[in-house]
Structure formats: C-alpha cells, structure tokens
Amino acid sequence: MRIIRVLLRKEFLQIFRNKSMLPILFVMPVIQLLVLSFAATYELKEVDMALIDADQSELSRALVSRFQASGYFVLELETFNPEEALEAMDEGQVSMIIQIPQGFETDFKEGRKAHLQLIIDAVDGSTAGLIQSYSTSILKDLNAEKLVEVNMRNAVSAPKLSSSINIIPQNWYNPNLDYITYMVPGILVVLVSMIGLFLSGMNIVREQEIGTIEQLNVTPIRKYQFMIGKLLPFWVIGMVDLLIGLALARYGFQIPFLGNLFTVLAVAGIFLITIQSLGLLISTVTHTQQQAMFIAWFLMVVFILLGGLFTPIESMPNWAQNLTLVNPIAYFIKIMRMVLLKGAGWIEIQNMVYVLLFMGSVLLLVSIKRYKKTAQ
Template sequence: MRTIRFLLQKEFRQIFRDPAIIRLILIMPVIQLMVLPWAADYEVKNIKLAVVNQDHSEYARQLVNKITASGYFNLAAYSGSYNEALHQIEEDKADVVLQIPAGFEKNLVKENEATLFMSLNAINGVKASLGGAYLGSIIQDYNRLVRTEWIQMPRFSPETQIAITSSNWFNPLMNYKYFMVPGILVILLTMVGANLTAINIVKEKEIGTIEQINVTPVRKFHFILGKLIPFWLLGFVVLTIGLTIARLFYGIVPVGSFFTIYVFSAVYLLAVLGLGLLVSTYSSNQQQAMLLSFFLMMIFILLGGLYTSIDSMPEWAQWITRFNPVSYFIEVMRMVVLKGSSLADIRIHLLIMLGFAVFFNGWAVLSYRKRT
C-alpha cells in the first residue's frame, strides 16, 4: 500500500506539472460540449427554395406562402422560367425548385386536380430526401386545406377521417441537443480514459524510465494501479465538468439520478482504462499508441450510435457494436438522462461493462512484462 501511495504521489505531481494535460482536461470538454451539439443536428432547416411561378394566381401565392411559413424553407429565388431556377441550383444558390405551371388554379378548380413539378439537388442526399419529403407533406397539407374550403360544411361530417399524428416520448420537442450532449460526454470520457493512459505509460517506455522502475521491487500490479487510479479520478472530473456544462448551457437535467450515471461511469472508466493499458503494452512509442487509439476511437464513435442509430445499421455492423463499450455507455447515458432509467434498468449494461473491464485489464496485466 505504501508503494502505491508514492507511485500516486509521483503520478499526480507529473500530471499537475504538465500544463498541456491540465488544459486539455479542462478545456477539451468545455469546447466540445459547447460547439458540437449545435453543429451535430439532423434536422434539415434552411433549405433554399427556388419557385418558378408561371401561374400567378391566388392559389399559387397561397401555396408559396404556406411553404415559406413552415420554417424549413427559405425562398432563395422567385422567377418565371425553369431554366433560370436550374441555374440557381447550379450555382448552389438553391436546393429545391418548385415549378407551378401555368393554369394551376384553373385546372385545380375545373378538373379538381393539378400538377406541380419539384426538382431536388441530390448532391447532398440527406437534404434532398428530407427536403423533398417536407415539401411533399406541405403540399399535401395545402391540398387538404383547399378541399375543406370547398366542402360545404354539413352539420355532421359525412366522411369520418382518421388522422395519424405522432408525439416523441422522452424528448417531446425532438431537441437534438438532448440527444447529442450525453453522447459527446461519453466520447470525452473515453478519450481521457483510453488515450491519456496509453500515452502516459508509453511515454515512460519511450524515455526509458520504465526500465529504471522495472529493476526496482515495485510490483507489476502496483505499477499498473498507480497508473490507473489517477486517470480514473480525472475521468470523474471530466464527467462532472461535462454534466455541469450540460446543465448550464443546455438545461439538461438528467431525469434519472446522478448516482446511476456515476456508478456506471466508474465501471466504464475501468474498462476504457484497461483498453488504454492494453494499447500501451502493444505500442513501443507514443506515435504508435496515438495511431492505435485513433483507429479504435474512430470505430468506437462511428459504430457507437452517437451519430447514426445502431438499429438502422446492417446486421453485421450491429454485431460489431456489441463489442464496442462506447455504444453501451451512450445508450445508458441517454436512458438515464432522457428516460430516467435506474440502476435496475441498466443492470445488463452494467454487467457487460464489468465484463469488458475484467477482459481488458486482465489481458493488459497478463501481457505487461517487467522483463523481456
């Protein structure tokens, strides 16, 4: 025990003496949490719309009004010729062209139907498909409006109508920040846990101090604990900073308890610290450790369900996510923060994470050698 105390003392001294690490630990979460959630938003807004109005009727005007009033579209151009509008797309001044042909109102009134022409710039696929869908639903809505206007209101409606509307649970306003902030916090913890630990140990290898430690009676187990504990504690500092920012800037107060989050984080940090340790035993210099962590980080983030839903991944990719500790933590964070899950609800996640912790640390301890 005495040895561990001295190892920890030395480790903390080194960490606090390195201004870069302190800055990284304090500033990284602040910046990432303050910037990323605003940028990572799936809702497509500000679609630039070019209207080719060849009808100039009351109905056409109403339709355009309705579209621009939806909030999703900005009227970027209003012209009389389709070619002119297409030119706007070519110059990237418009994303969507809506053509209202001549005789739109006449046809609608006389023949009870009329055609509209919609063309979408599909270079940005998401924007095109979502923009198309939005525009389609607005036009449909408009169509219904027009028809209800025409129907002579009877005392009792002869047609029964079933309207389907949806409401989002847990995040009723579909505020993407509620969704992103807990996820980004997970990534931050992972970076502090895995990368910092790996680089710290490899640094000792690189400058040769590990050699000097290896000829001392310090036991392998003590040395590893001396490395893990400081970063485990730093992980909690980052988590606390992150949760504070979530509260202050986004007003996110977990529906579940902080206790649940901290308990799971404790186990999670143990798992990622083990991973960092593992990376360090297989790397002989900081570059290797950096690249290896970067590689793992990419997989963890992209297959972790932070940006894309795991449920919409192909079957084989879903299998990979099951071996990704990040995906469990992101899920747990969202469950606790948005849904208010308790420890009992996340017990399976907790068990799996415990498994990860035992596996990574066990492997790392077995492969760490004081002699070659």
C-alpha cells in the same frame, strides 16, 4: 499501499505541472461539448430553394409564403426558366426546386388533382429526406386548410369534412424532437472516452520513450501497483470531466435528468476502467506515442461511427450491428440516453452493465499480463 500513494503523487504532480495538459483535460472537453452539441444536429435550417411559378395565382403565392414562413426555407431564386433553376442546383446554390405548373389553382378549385413538382438535391441523403418530409407536411397543412375553403364555397350546405384517418404522432421522451437533448448525452460519452482511451496509455508509452520505464522496472514496484498508478489519476480526471459535462447538460442545455445521477456515475466508473484498459493494452503493443496515438484514433473513429451517436444502430446492416456488440462506447451511449432521457433504472440497463464489466475485466487482465517488467 504506500507505494501506490507515492506513484499517484508523482502522476498528479506531473499532470498538473504540464501547462499544455490542463487545458486538454478541462477546457477542451467543455468547448467540444458546446461546439459539437450545437453543430451536430439534424434540424433543418434555412434550406435555399428555387421557385418556378408558372401559375402566378393566389394559391401558388400562398404556397410559397407558407414555405417561407415555416422558417426552414429561404427563397433564393425565382425564375421561369427551369434550366436556370437546375443550374443553380448543380452549383449548390439551392437544395430544392419547387415547380408550380400553369392551372394549378384552377385545378385545385375545381376539385381536380392539382400537381406540383419538388426537386430535391439528394447528395446528402438524410438532409434530402428531411427536406421532403418538412415540405410534405407544409403542403398537407395547406391542402387541408384550402380544401375546407373550397368545399365551403362549392357546397353551400354543410362542409364535407374529410373523414380520412389522421395520424398525430406523439414523441415520447423528447417531445419536441430536440436534437440537443438527443446528442448531448452521447457527446459526453465521447469526451470521457477520449480521456480514458488516450491519456493512460499514452502516459505509459511516454515513459517508455524517455526511458524512465526501465528505471521503474528495476525497482520493486509490482505490476498492479504500477497499473493502479497509471489508471487512477485519469479515472478521477475522467469522472470530474463527466461531472462538469453533466452539470453543463443539466443547467446549460436543460437536458432532462429523469434517471438517477448515481446510476450514471457508477456506469461511467465501470466504463472508464474498460476504455482505460484498452488504452493500456495499446500501450503494451506499441513503442512510440505516435504508434499508440494512431491505433487509439483508429479505434476511436470506429467506436464513434458504430456507436449510435449519429446514426441509429438499429438501421445498420446486420454485420455492423454485430460489431457494435463489442463496442463499449455503444453500450455507454445507449445507457446514458436511457437513464437520462427515459429515466431507466438498474433493471433496464443491468445486462449492458454486465457486458461492460466483462469487457473491462478481460481487457484489464490481458493488459496487466502483457505488461512485463522483465523481457523474455
């Protein structure tokens, strides 16, 4: 016990003495959380559009002002020349072209099908999809409203109310489809993972590089004592960072905390050990901080992209979904969202926690086994 205390004291002394380390540990995560949470959003804002209005009617003007009033679209270019509009799209000035043909209003008022064309720049598929659905809903609203007017005018008798099935979606758990609510729990996971994956492992490789590990290996320190000395400090720091992040999420971003905070912390504790063990494993197969850093980054990028942070795991191809089964970050992101946003309790998440526990135990055992005081 005393040896572990001696080791911990030394680690903390070194961490807190390192002037470049403190900002990395406590300031960078906060900045990342703030920047990423506002930046990583799927919300559509200020889509530039071009307008080719050949109709120049009351209805066409109403339609355009609808788009503008929605707050999502900005009229960047108005022209009668389709070539010019396409050119603007080629140059990336506009992401959508609305083309309203002559006779648009007349067709509408006389009960015929009124046509109009939307051309959407689909280089970025998900944005294109959003533009399309936002536009459709604007057009649908306009259609419904104007249809009532037209019907009233045409048939002086009672207006024919459309009897179509009207779907009104209810978005549970995140009623306003607020992306910050969705992103923040996931980003917190990424921040904690960075601390866990990089720092413990890097710390051991650093001792290898400067040669002090050899000195430690000729002392009677036991392997488990050494490992605890390396794991615990960054575990504590990771948990402190998570608490800061959670406080920011709750009071800064107003993220709902439906579930139990202690459940989150308990899972975070297990998750951190798992990801730290992976860092230790990396340190036992590398000789320089550069190598360790590269491997850690490689894994981190794969974990994040296959972690369901940006793209839902359910929409990945099967092979990729299978890969996420061994991705600790995917489990923790899912658990965080379930607990914080849906109020899930132990019953709902226990299977995922068991998987994390299993992964953590295996990784920890393998890395302790691989770390050798005596070379063979």
